[in-house]
Amino acid sequence: xxxxxxxxxxxxxxxxxxxxxxxxxxxxxxxxxxxxxxxxxxxxxxxxxxxxxxxxxxxxxxxxxxxxxxxxxxxxxxxxxxxxxxxxxxxxxxxxxxxxxxxxxxxxxxxxxxxxxxxxxxxxxxxxxxxxxxxxxxxxxxxxxxxxxxxxxxxxxxxxxxxxxxxxxxxxxxxxxxxxxxxxxxxxxxxxxxxxxxxxxxxxxxxxxxxxxxxxxxxxxxxxxxxxxxxxxxxxxxxxxxxxxxxxxxxxxxxxxxxxxxxxxxxxxxxxxxxxxxxxxxxxxxxxxxxxxxxxxxxxxxxxxxxxxxxxxxxxxxxxxxxxxxxxxxxxxxxxxxxxxxxxxxxxxxxxxxxxxxxxxxxxxxxxxxxxxxxxxxxxxxxxxxxxxxxxxxxxxxxxxxxxxxxxxxxxxxxxxxxxxxxxxxxxxxxxxxxxxxxxxxxxxxxxxxxxxxxxxxxxxxxxxxxxxxxxxxxxxxxxxxxxxxxxxxxxxxxxxxxxxxxxxxxx
Numbered sequence: 354x355x356x357x358x359x360x361x362x363x364x365x366x367x368x369x370x371x372x373x374x375x376x377x378x379x380x381x382x383x384x385x386x387x388x389x390x391x392x393x394x395x396x397x398x399x400x401x402x403x404x405x406x407x408x409x410x411x412x413x414x415x416x417x418x419x420x421x422x423x424x425x426x427x428x429x430x431x432x433x434x435x436x437x438x439x440x441x442x443x444x445x446x447x448x449x450x451x452x453x454x455x456x457x458x459x460x461x462x463x464x465x466x467x468x469x470x471x472x473x474x475x476x477x478x479x480x481x482x483x484x485x486x487x488x489x490x491x492x493x494x495x496x497x498x499x500x501x502x503x504x505x506x507x508x509x510x511x512x513x514x515x516x517x518x519x520x521x522x523x524x525x526x527x528x529x530x531x532x533x534x535x536x537x538x539x540x541x542x543x544x545x546x547x548x549x550x551x552x553x554x555x556x557x558x559x560x561x562x563x564x565x566x567x568x569x570x571x572x573x574x575x576x577x578x579x580x581x582x583x584x585x586x587x588x589x590x591x592x593x594x595x596x597x598x599x600x601x602x603x604x605x606x607x608x609x610x611x612x613x614x615x616x617x618x619x620x621x622x623x624x625x626x627x628x629x630x631x632x633x634x635x636x637x638x639x640x641x642x643x644x645x646x647x648x649x650x651x652x653x654x655x656x657x658x659x660x661x662x663x664x665x666x667x668x669x670x671x672x673x674x675x676x677x678x679x680x681x682x683x684x685x686x687x688x689x690x691x692x693x694x695x696x697x698x699x700x701x702x703x704x705x706x707x708x709x710x711x712x713x714x715x716x717x718x719x720x721x722x723x724x725x726x727x728x729x730x731x732x733x734x735x736x737x738x739x740x741x742x743x744x745x746x747x748x749x750x751x752x753x754x755x756x757x758x759x760x761x762x763x764x765x766x767x768x769x770x771x772x773x774x775x776x777x778x779x780x781x782x783x784x785x786x787x788x789x790x791x792x793x794x795x796x797x798x799x800x801x802x803x804x805x806x807x808x809x810x811x812x813x814x815x816x817x818x819x820x821x822x823x824x825x826x827x828x829x830x831x832x833x834x835x836x837x838x839x840x841x842x843x844x845x846x847x848x849x850x851x852x853x854x855x856x857x858x859x860x861x
Contacts, residue, residue, distance in 0.1 A: 408763030614826030765796025
């Protein structure tokens with residue numbers, strides 16, 4: 354009964370009574386890897402609890418154990434006051450645990466409403482009630498402040514809209530505990546605010562949320578407490594009001610990172626790439642120049658045409674355009690033409706577009722350089738090993754060996770493999786589309802350092818990013834796009850976050 358607690362009851366005991374989840378002494382090992390070592394985590398009712406750590410720290414393994422998709426080696430789990438042993442993902446959902454994974458769990462060939470109600474269709478007797486499902490799907494999607502047609506195919510939606518469908522599907526589970534693994538990675542600022550409003554409403558309803566994100570500014574906006582893992586071990590748990598950004602970074606990486614963005618160096622006025630009057634179905638009259646040793650940023654909201662612009666330059670999408678390479682008009686019909694002209698593209702989605710996930714680190718690195726390491730159509734294995742081992746060392750790719758399957762690497766190391774693949778081709782213009790999406794602050798710092806070294810060697814970079822601090826910290830110029838056009842191009846001395854957002858939203 355309220356007020357009947359013994360005198361002197363501690364805040365710690367009260368907190369335990371409020372916990373919906375307690376994970377104690379959780380350990381999990383794989384061949385040659387101790388993924389988790391005696392990890393502790395607790396979640397209170399009506400709380401947003403951030404789970405932080407570098408890629409490879411053990412966050413995903415802990416969540417897989419909670420979701421029932423992996424079995425723990427040791428440790429205990431108490432959910433909603435009941436100890437639970439080994440269970441399946443479907444049993445976890447039935448208990449009230451809903452996980453939104455970073456990798457989408459959607460059927461591309463099915464519609465929005467079909468994905469939302471897959472396996473739990475609304476029925477009138479033996480018949481599926483499509484009208485009821487469509488109305489419910491539309492209602493929940495509209496709660497995000499946007500409209501997605503219930504009969505739209507998932508494969509035709511943007512990454513941002515697919516993410517929103519995933520979140521809507523989890524909300525429909527009526528779960529007690531929501532795990533959100535990088536839910537904001539593909540969302541614009543407006544969509545992100547909608548997500549935060551939904552999270553605030555879930556809290557008011559007494560729901561509990563584990564929130565995983567590499568965007569530390571989000572943690573201070575949304576979280577009540579934070580738990581940090583490092584190298585599979587529990588490091589600390591604190592109220593977010595007691596932490597500063599520097600504290601989070603230090604506990605995550607185990608060292609001080611004094612300067613996340615390297616200092617900009619002198620940029621030559623020598624033009625290495627000129628794009629004139631690029632037009633396709635998404636963008637119009639795009640013209641710009643890229644100088645030697647420059648990082649040119651491209652900013653804009655979702656749908657502004659950023660990715661469509663660079664895909665056309667790389668020969669992936671049809672367009673009308675004039676492209677000059679070192680002053681000479683070139684014709685890029687496909688990616689092979691782009692590569693032969695020294696241009697590489699690190700795509701937005703590294704797992705589906707940048708990597709061969711079921712192949713080794715070595716094959717992924719050497720794949721684009723077969724001409725360099727082959728003779729008479731046969732690969733010189735000695736040259737291949739030298740190439741691969743050299744780049745693994747140079748970029749400090751953390752892998753047990755070059756024969757490790759790339760799907761088993763952390764996100765940051767996967768991104769390094771994509772980057773290495775292009776560096777091995779010796780291209781001197783690299784296009785980075787969201788180069789640090791889904792990777793931790795330590796890996797980000799390493800990617801920035803590699804980019805900095807590249808431009809100091811005379812290479813040039815086009816960089817697309819949805820994170821304005823990243824663009825402002827790394828770029829010499831930023832080209833802002835709005836609705837398929839270039840709204841403005843700003844030099845480093847004129848960078849202002851508010852002004853860039855005004856151009857990107859069409860307010861200027």
